[in-house]
Each structure stands twice: as C-alpha cells, then as structure tokens.
Amino acid sequence: MSRRSGGLRRRGAMQVWEERFGPNMTPMVDIVLVILIFFMAGTTFVSREWFLRSEAVMKGTAAPGADAMELPPVKLEISLSVDGSGGTVFGGLSVDAGERRPVSELRSRIAEFVKGTDAAHVIVVLVPTKEVAYRDVVGAHEACAAVGIERVGVTPPMP
Amino acid sequence: MKRRRFKREHGFGEVNVTPLIDVVMCLIIFYLMVGKLATDRKTPVVLPTSEVGSEGASERHTLIVNVSRRSGAEAGTGAEIVVDGEAVEGEESLVRLVRMRLAEDAALVVQIRAEADFAFGVVGPVMRACTRGGAKSVVLAARREAEGG
Numbered sequence: 001m002s003r004r005s006g007g008l009r010r011r012g013a014m015q016v017w018e019e020r021f022g023p024n025m026t027p028m029v030d031i032v033l034v035i036l037i038f039f040m041a042g043t044t045f046v047s048r049e050w051f052l053r054s055e056a057v058m059k060g061t062a063a064p065g066a067d068a069m070e071l072p073p074v075k076l077e078i079s080l081s082v083d084g085s086g087g088t089v090f091g092g093l094s095v096d097a098g099e100r101r102p103v104s105e106l107r108s109r110i111a112e113f114v115k116g117t118d119a120a121h122v123i124v125v126l127v128p129t130k131e132v133a134y135r136d137v138v139g140a141h142e143a144c145a146a147v148g149i150e151r152v153g154v155t156p157p158m159p
Numbered sequence: 160m161k162r163r164r165f166k167r168e169h170g171f172g173e174v175n176v177t178p179l180i181d182v183v184m185c186l187i188i189f190y191l192m193v194g195k196l197a198t199d200r201k202t203p204v205v206l207p208t209s210e211v212g213s214e215g216a217s218e219r220h221t222l223i224v225n226v227s228r229r230s231g232a233e234a235g236t237g238a239e240i241v242v243d244g245e246a247v248e249g250e251e252s253l254v255r256l257v258r259m260r261l262a263e264d265a266a267l268v269v270q271i272r273a274e275a276d277f278a279f280g281v282v283g284p285v286m287r288a289c290t291r292g293g294a295k296s297v298v299l300a301a302r303r304e305a306e307g308g
Contacts, residue, residue, distance in 0.1 A: 030181045037188045050212025051270065052299045056290040080279075130280030135207035137279050138301055142209045156287035157280060159250075 052141045057125055057153040073121045073151070076113070078106075080128040080140060088136040103136050107143035119148035127155045202227045202241050207275035209301035220266050221298075222257065226273035226285055238274070238281045250288045257292025272300040 078092045080103065089100035093109045101109065114122055124144045128137050137154060144152045202225040215221070222242065229237035240247040247253050261267050269289045273282045289297050 026175075026177055030177055033181065034184055037185065041188055041192055048303050049206065049215065050209045050301045050303050051215050052209065052212050052301060053296055054286070054299055055296045056294065128279040128283070130278060130283065132279045133275070134273055134277045134279055134282045135275040137282075138207040138209060138275075138299055141299065142211055142301070145209075145211045154283075154286060156283040156290070159284070159287075 052138065052145060052152070053150075054141065055151055055153040057155045073123045074117065075123045075125065077125045077127060078140065080126060080132045080136060082129065082131045088132050090140065103139060106140055107146055110143055110149070111147045114147050114149065120150060122149050123151045123153070124149050125153045125155060128157075130157045201225065201272060202244075204272045205274055205276065206272060206300055206302040208304040210304050212301060212303075215270070215298075215300075220264060220268055222260050222267055222269045224253070224269060224271050224285060224289065226271065226277065226282055228274055228276075238277060240285060250284050250291075253285065253288040254292045257289050257294055261293045267294075268298055269294040269296075270298045270300055 076092070078090055080088055080090050081100070083089045083100060088103040090103050090106050090109075091098070091100045093101075093106075093113055110124075126137060126140050128140075141152050141154070201223060204225055204227045225241040226238055227241055229239050240253060242253075242256060247256060257269060269292075271282065271285060271289070273285070286297055
C-alpha cells in the first residue's frame with residue numbers, strides 16, 4: 001500500500017491554502033456591491049419626469065416691437081368640460097361651436113387643424129372648467145406639444 | 160528530493176487595499192445620495208403621465224409648488240399646497256411667496272406638481288396665484304410615459 005494515497009498524501013502549500021480557504025471572493029463582492037450601488041444611485045438621479053410649459057394667459061395688445069407687417073399668430077381656444085357621463089370632452093376645433101368630442105380625440109383633431117401651417121405660429125389657450133380632471137388638462141397640453149405647438153396657455157378658473 | 164517552496168508571490172504579507180477602497184467608495188456614494196435626498200424639495204405626488212415634454216431646468220432656479228393630498232384624505236380630495244417642505248395656506252400667501260421669490264431671482268421658474276386625480280378647480284387657483292405673483296409661465300410636471308405605452 002502506497003503511503004501517498006488517502007490522508008497521508010503530501011500536498012503543496014498552495015493546495016493546502018486553496019482547500020482551507022477556497023477562492024478569494026473579496027474582489028468579486030467588492031465589484032458587485034459597487035455596481036449595485038451605482039445603479040441604485042443612477043436611478044435616483046435620472047429624472048423620470050417631463051415638464052410642460054404653460055404660458056400665463058393675459059388679455060392685451062401685441063408685444064411692443066412686434067413686426068407690424070407680420071401676420072398675427074393663430075389663436076386657438078379649446079374648452080374642456082365634463083359631459084353627463086363624467087368623461088372629459090373638448091370643444092372649439094370645429095365649425096359647430098357647440099360640438100363636443102371626447103378628449104381622447106383631441107390629438108388627432110389638433111394634428112388635422114395644424115396640418116399645412118407652421119405649428120410655431122399657433123397659440124393654444126385651454127379653458128377647462130373646475131370639474132375637469134387635472135390629468136385631462138395635462139393630456140390636452142401634451143396633445144398640443146405632440147404636434148409641435150409650443151405656446152400653450154391654461155386659463156385658471158375665475159374665483 | 161526537491162521541495163517546492165511557497166513563495167510570497169501569492170500576496171501574503173502585502174497590505175490588501177481592496178476593502179479600504181470598497182469602504183471609501185461606499186461612503187462617498189452614501190454621502191452623495193444623502194446630500195441629494197436632503198435637498199429634495201419634492202413631496203410624493205402621483206403625477207399625470209405624458210409622452211412628450213422637456214427636461215427640467217436647474218432646481219436652483221425652480222420654485223417647486225406641490226399640490227398634494229393631505230395624509231388620510233381620499234383620492235381627489237383634501238389638497239394642500241407645499242412649497243419647500245412647508246404648507247402654504249391660502250391663495251394670497253402663495254401670491255406673496257411667488258412675488259418675493261421672483262424679486263430675489265428673476266430667472267426663477269415655477270414648477271407645479273399636482274396630483275393627477277385632482278379636479279382643475281383645485282390646481283387652477285394655484286396656477287392663478289403663480290400668475291398673479293408675477294410668473295410669466297408655469298411648468299407642469301408629468302410622469303414620463305414610454306412612447307405608445
């Protein structure tokens with residue numbers, strides 16, 4: 001029977017060290033921890049919000065210094081109200097002043113309206129009633145921004 | 160018989176700086192995050208969603224007006240106006256605050272963060288107060304929504 005078999009086998013120092021302690025996990029744990037914290041911090045800093053600029057609606061004349069020969073911008077007033085079923089409807093984009101359509105159709109109607117015109121020369125004034133949900137007001141604003149209308153104002157309700 | 164010697168090339172006897180770097184890095188990131196959260200002037204608000212919009216301006220030149228739900232109030236009710244962590248009572252107080260802050264910083268942008276559930280009758284007076292306070296425009300905050308999602 002050989003002396004080198006079983007527990008009496010002579011082993012090198014490196015082999016003894018590896019058997020006792022195993023591979024060194026410290027650098028791996030280190031890197032994984034840093035990557036984890038990096039992504040946690042990254043998601044905190046990255047903004048998950050959009051911002052829609054709404055101009056203050058004021059009555060008055062054109063701004064001083066405006067070119068008198070230039071055509072005035074197209075002003076579009078869109079009213080938002082709540083219908084009998086509780087849904088938000090809009091008006092102001094058709095020949096029939098009394099016509100009200102669901103707010104979900106607003107984007108396509110505005111897109112039709114500004115087709116062939118420079119959207120930068122269109123001013124939209126949203127006139128919501130007090131009952132309209134704020135999300136629908138933002139939705140209407142979003143619909144205008146989506147077709148390239150930059151100047152959008154929201155008329156606050158009278159006190 | 161030739162005996163193999165365990166050499167020092169395996170790293171024994173040297174100073175292992177890995178845990179030191181690890182701890183220092185964690186401390187730096189921890190203080191960065193704490194510093195960021197400490198200056199966060201936003202209150203938890205369920206914002207309306209939007210597919211489009213622009214990136215926000217620097218928070219230094221932004222007055223964040225939170226229109227949030229009072230704790231315990233039901234959806235769409237019990238609004239409170241919070242600016243810089245302090246509740247503002249009444250429209251006139253907000254008008255004065257906006258006027259004062261605009262006098263300090265002419266480049267100030269007023270950002271409104273309001274609950275999506277609220278009726279415009281709740282958020283509208285806040286917009287009116289900002290306009291009366293001298294803001295030429297207000298910025299409405301919305302939660303980003305993926306295109307088509």
